[in-house]
Amino acid sequence: MPVLTRLVPSPVFVEIRPGALDALGGILADQRLSASGRIAVAISNGSGSVLRARLEPALPGADWYSVADGSLDSAVQLADDIRSGVHGGLYDTIVALGGGKIIDAAKYAAARLGLPLVSVPTNLAHDGICSPVSTLDNDAGRGSYGVPGPIGIVIDLDVVRAAPPRFVAAGIGDIVSNISACADWELSHAETGEPVDGLAVAMARSAGENLLRHPGNLQDRGFLTALAEALVLSGIAMNIAGSTRPSSGACHEISHALDVLYPKRSAQHGEQVGLGAAFASFLRGEHELTGLIVERLAYHGLPVTAAQIGFTEAEFTEAVHYAPNTRPGRFTILEHLDLSPSAIRDAYADYVQAVNS
Structure with a gap:
């Protein structure tokens, strides 16, 4: 049956x-x-x-x-x-x-x-x-x-x-990063055959897309409701998948690396994964999506470059290179490209130039 x-x-x-x-x-x-x-x-x-x-x-x-x-x-x-x-x-x-x-x-x-x-x-x-x-x-x-x-x-x-606005805005970065995490999961499916749960992806990505395009701000009740609902949906998506896969890809690997390498200097989790999502999207060649993510993060006062959260280009390069070690067995754009430190540095320089253009 x-x-x-x-x-x-x-x-x-x-x-x-x-x-x-x-x-x-x-x-x-x-x-x-x-x-x-x-x-x-x-x-x-x-x-x-x-x-x-x-x-x-x-x-x-x-x-x-x-x-x-x-x-x-x-x-x-x-x-x-x-x-x-x-x-x-x-x-x-x-x-x-x-x-x-x-x-x-x-x-x-x-x-x-x-x-x-x-x-x-x-x-x-x-x-x-x-x-x-x-x-x-x-x-x-x-x-x-x-x-x-x-x-x-x-x-x-x-x-x-x-609550302090920074602690609320950080949730926006965490939810928007779902879009990058789902793209990494689908990349893993294409490259390694890893199974993808379509319902978990639909729920997590929809939450991210809704926040990415919502016109409100942190003082808007409708926006706060949408953010709260998106955070709940993201959690349910992880329950469905039985793992953090629909909400955690290269974006979170980069954030975890910053936490490990610079434990006393790391920023809010949502700030770091939002930046990680923007850079990971850039690495995947999704430049239109990168622009949307950067624009929306900046709109809410979230960082879009490493310098804005107190890290140098060299430190961010080191974190991106170290990032795959934080989630052994997880396949993302970082594992797929397997970039050297010099290639990461060049890619990040190109990303910063695109952000500032």
């Missing part, structure tokens, strides 16, 4: 609207996720305290856990704290309230404890708000760990709009 359909792993609910944060308790109850209100809330040591003061009266059954940083050690500590907490780990769900580091640590902790996780981002810096991956700092630098995706997403557009 032919398979006529398939189950698509996705959040049970997605709430994207102004004021959603103040309705969090009601949302969890309505979704039958936590009628008792017994939840563990993971927050940062900084801005999380402000949100705790705002939400605590409406969540009387919640226990609050501070997360030091976005490291593997902090994620493990969070799991241990929740397990040995007031209720002995007997919670209905974990709520991750904060930026990407808090959400990634909480996703990992939830996986260790076998609890569902609700993602409540306070900015839109990257697609980790819905992805089945936790990116955490470790002794070797930074690692990606497979985890179950969030069971629910709650995004308060008022909270997001109040």
Whole structure:
């Protein structure tokens, strides 16, 4: 009998609207996720305290856990704290309230404890708000760990709009990079025979194309809604594919290389992958697409050259050359061209000239 359909792993609910944060308790109850209100809330040591003061009266059954940083050690500590907490780990769900580091640590902790996780981002810096991956700092630098995706997403557009603009704009770079990542996946299919999941590509690329051509800005509610929805779709695309392939190609390899080689100088993840996507598109000879990406990134104040994020031409060249080492076995335009450092330097010089022309 032919398979006529398939189950698509996705959040049970997605709430994207102004004021959603103040309705969090009601949302969890309505979704039958936590009628008792017994939840563990993971927050940062900084801005999380402000949100705790705002939400605590409406969540009387919640226990609050501070997360030091976005490291593997902090994620493990969070799991241990929740397990040995007031209720002995007997919670209905974990709520991750904060930026990407808090959400990634909480996703990992939830996986260790076998609890569902609700993602409540306070900015839109990257697609980790819905992805089945936790990116955490470790002794070797930074690692990606497979985890179950969030069971629910709650995004308060008022909270997001109040976040530092740089942390919101970075999400644009992460989503636009989907277009380059999908092109790399299709290149791998053509050159190596790697299977491509068409549904995951359609979802990830559509999210990127929508942001690439959206006329709004960071103060526009419609644009923020589109960005939030695109980040959710990108995460679901990775769930469908069972890997980060629809959202991570040469663009992310370059970003990971910058993180490894210059850990104290790396910029926002979304800023780096946006630049990586523009350069990777240029390497593929997609000059019209490169122009569109560069124009849209610049429109939102995102970097389009290495110098704009504090790297020299030589440093960026070194990162691009090192980039394939960050994802062994992944085939992108970088592995396909296998450029020498001098060829990368020349290609980047041509890219900069095209950007400035």
